[in-house]
Every structure is written in structure tokens, then in C-alpha cells.
Amino acid sequence: MELIIGKTQRSMVTLVSARLFLYVGDSLPLRKLSSLSSITGIHNSVRFQRSNDSNSGPLTLASLGFKPKVETTKRNKSNKLGQVNVAVEISKTKIKPVKSSGSKNEVKKFLEIEAAPFAAKTFSELDLSPLIIERLEREGFTVPTDVQSTAIPTITKNHDVVIQSYTGSGKTLAYLLPILSEVGPLKKKISNGDESEKKTGIEAVIVAPSRELGMQIVREVEKLFGPYDKKKVQQLVGGANRSRQEEALKKNKPAIVVGTPGRIAEISAAGKLHTHGCRFLVLDEVDELLSFNFREDMHRILEHVGRRSGADTSSSSKSALARWAERQIIMVSATVPFSVIRAARSWGRDPLLVRAKSVVPLESVPPGPVSSSSTTCVSTSNSMTQGAIESLPPVLKHYYCVTKPQHKVDTLRRCVHALNAKCVIAFMNHNKQLKDVVFKLEARGLKAVELHGDLSKLARSTTLKKFKDGEVRVLVTNELSARGLDVSECDLVVNLDLPTDSIHYAHRAGRTGRLGRKGTVVTICEEPEVFVVKKLQRQLGIPICACVFTEGKLIVSKEEQDHEPEQEVE
């Protein structure tokens, strides 16, 4: 599709693209950038079509299979969607406008997906490649989760997306499956049989903030690829031998690479990673990837992945935005603070916010947390805490127990026994104390092991394997294990130190109760810290009850039960 933009807009686009895209949060450049785009209407008035897009025409929510009366991507004077109170409900495949109960100024632009095609009952309803369906069945995956049912058709239709859904709800397969349907050995066969269309370069780059999470994603892809094709995915995680990774890239010509920002950026800067023709860029745990630590590496990745080489970034016939739009960007996390929404708006092409059973144009998301039933803004002052709302599985039980610092480890031991927990993750804030806690637990007869970033890559993977295999009962760790780590058997998370904020609480807590399983979170704290627990409770919208452990039982404190008698918890 030809792109026509005015001279002023073009110079602004160049200006925008020249900015460091990683200025997020409340930093000035991105604020400028988003206000710039809203002034110029760049995101809304310019449409792009990727070369491999078989569906001609603009990519809108209509192309998801609905016939909306509302054009979600246009926003001009004649289309007042961005200014008026319009909400749209989808029932089956029909959309009907409904009156908003909000104030006049409130932007109510959302699509509530109630039924088909998102409520798929089987994977075969989701237009995935037959080979993938076969492999999923082999792995025992038959029913897609809610977020998978929603995300898969949306990604398949080439939309840039932010996927937000609570921890352990299956977000990894939600983005992997539509990607694997398009690239690599399981992809759909090209119907006209034109083999020249076959690509051999890297077609998808998946970025994760830790080696553990990166390797976990690699294993998930390898499982689906099977033993013969497993080299078609290559890990590029830090701590591993870089020259071996470079050799593997050359020799195996993987279709997909998964890695940590530092190592991907490093190999890319050395000219050994050719990702300009890449079709998919996934940022898993996007809010973490946007943190200060990863700033420079992420800048390089965003600038290079999926951007054609040889293109003049300043004055080519295609604008910077157009080239940038050639890749599809998928951003994923259980916690999506508004800084992510803002960044995604500037990187994506009419990006959508995908949650279980709802798809919302990102443009319509007002500052503040997004509730599952609407785009209503809940009033809280801190955008960090806003991102944590609805990030936790509803089945989780949360408690706190007050104790003295010198009794924390003993309280942990009594907690493990009282709940008869088999697979426990205990979080602390400082590496130095982990060893001491492990020592004390072992001395009290609980098999424990420490995991933190100061260990070698080999030690980290061996430790994790032992824990996953059930050889140790308690993993004592720090924030390293809070993001994305999937140990389905984990039935108890204990905070031996308070997390820094509600987002960190949410990710730590989310290591248990995965995919509908039971899970308990216990925060062991000192008396003066109780107000922090109460604050977390308010910010997350969850009850965190005071408890004690006596005679091998968890007893919920009386005051927490609205004057009901003391209660034992199973």
C-alpha cells in the first residue's frame, strides 16, 4: 500500500524514529512522542500492509472476523469514536453499539468479546497449522485457555498486540502458536506450492529478561518442533558460550531465536545475527524489559529486528514508521503499567490490548488500570500499582504472618509443614542471605537450595532442574525467579522479605496456582511492616489475611474474620 504523508508529518516521523524509543514511564521524550502522534494523527491516518499479508486492505478489528460498524483505527473529525461515549458489545459474531454509563468526557471505546471465535473449545478452531494441532495433541494440550483463544486469532491477523493476562494463564503458547503456524518447520504449507517463498533467515526473535525464562521458552518450542527439528530454535541467553551460539546460528540457520536482551544485542552488534527480515518480535515480560537495566540493549533490538537492511533511515521513500511496521510486535506480561501502553502505542501499528475474552484498541486505553469488563479507569495514584491489577489467578489464597526477624526461617518451616506444601519458592531481597536460609532449613530437615544471579549458568540450570524434578522441597531465591518461571507443582510461595511493590508481589505470587491449580502465598513480615501488606492488599484488590502457625496448622487471626471464630485452614 502506498504511503502518502505530508512533509511536516514526514519530518516529524523522522524525528520520532530518531528518538530513543526506550524512554518510557514519565520520561519526557516519549510523552512528546505520544503527543506528537496524537497531533499529527500519524498512527491513525497511515496504514501499512506487509508484503506477506494475503488479506489486502487495512488491518482493523473488522479483519478479526467481525463486521464492526466502528472503524477503530481511524480517528478524524468525521469519526468521533475517540471523543464520544461509544461502547461496542460483541455477541456471537455481531456487534451492537451500547450506551455508556460513563461521563461525557470518558472514552469508552472497547470491544467485549463474549463468544466465538475467541471462545474456542479446541485448538483446531483457531486456524493453526495442522502440524501444530498434531503436536499439541501429542503434548496433551487440547483446550486453549481464554487468553489463547483471544490472542491466537488476533495475532494470526497480523495485529501488533499487548497481551495481558494473569500469571500462569498460558500466555507463552498464546503467542508461540500463531508464530509457529507461520514460521519454522511446523508452519502452514503455502497453498500454491511456491517453494521460492520459503524463507531461510531468522523469522522470529523472542526476548526475555532472564536466562531461565529464555531457556524455558526454548524448551517449549523444542517440545513442539520435536527431536528432528529442535535446532530450528536457537537460544541466545547470556552466561552461555557466545562463540558456540554464533556457530550454531551459522550452521543450523534457525527460524526462531530466543534470548536475553544483552546477548541478542551483543551478537547483533557483532554482525552475526541477521534479523532485518524478521517477521515477529516478541517482548516477553515487556514491563521488565523496559526497565532501565535493559535500556541500551532493547534500543538496539527495537531498531534492528525486522527492519530491512540497506534502507536509508532518514530520507528513503518509505518512512521510518513504514519500515518499522514491517515486523509484527507482540508484547506480553501479567502486569501492564501505563508506561507499557504508551511505549506500545509508539512502536506498534494500531496495536491492540488482548486480554482473556477482550480485545481493545490500545489508543482507547485511558491512563490507569484496565479492568476486565471495560476500559474504566480505577482511581489510584501510582501507575506502577495500576499495572498489577488483575494480574493474579483468582484461586490464590494470600496470608501474612507477623514474626521477629530471627524467627523467620522457623516460621517458614512451620508454614511448609502446616500447609503440607511439597514444592515451595521462598523469596528474599538480598543474595547474601539466601545461603544462610538454605543452611538453616537443611538443619531443620527441609531439603532446600539457593538460586540467584551470582551463580554460574550451569549451577543455575542444575539447581532449577533439581527443584523441578522434586529433589528439593524449598527453592530459596530472589527476584530472578519471580518472572515467568513455570514450575506447575509449586503449591506455596513465601515472601521472607517484602517485595518492593505490588507488581513484584504479583509476579512472585504468580509462581504458584498456575493454570487453575491451588496455591497459597504467605508473607512473613515484622510488625512495623504490616502497613505495607495492607497497602499491597488495597492495590492488588485481594484479601491478605493475618495468620499464625500453631500445632502444625495455619490459623487465620480472629480480627481478619469479621468477628467470626478462629478458623483452621486446610
Ligand SMILES: Nc1ncnc2c1ncn2[C@@H]1O[C@H](COP(=O)(O)OP(=O)(O)OP(=O)(O)O)[C@@H](O)[C@H]1O
Ligand atoms: N491450553 C493449555 N492446556 C494445558 N496446559 C497449558 C495450556 N496452555 C499453557 N499450558 C501450561 O500452563 C502453564 C503456564 O503457562 P505459561 O507459562 O505460558 O503462563 P504465563 O501466563 O506465561 O505465566 P507468567 O505470567 O507467570 O509468565 C505451562 O506449564 C504451560 O505448559
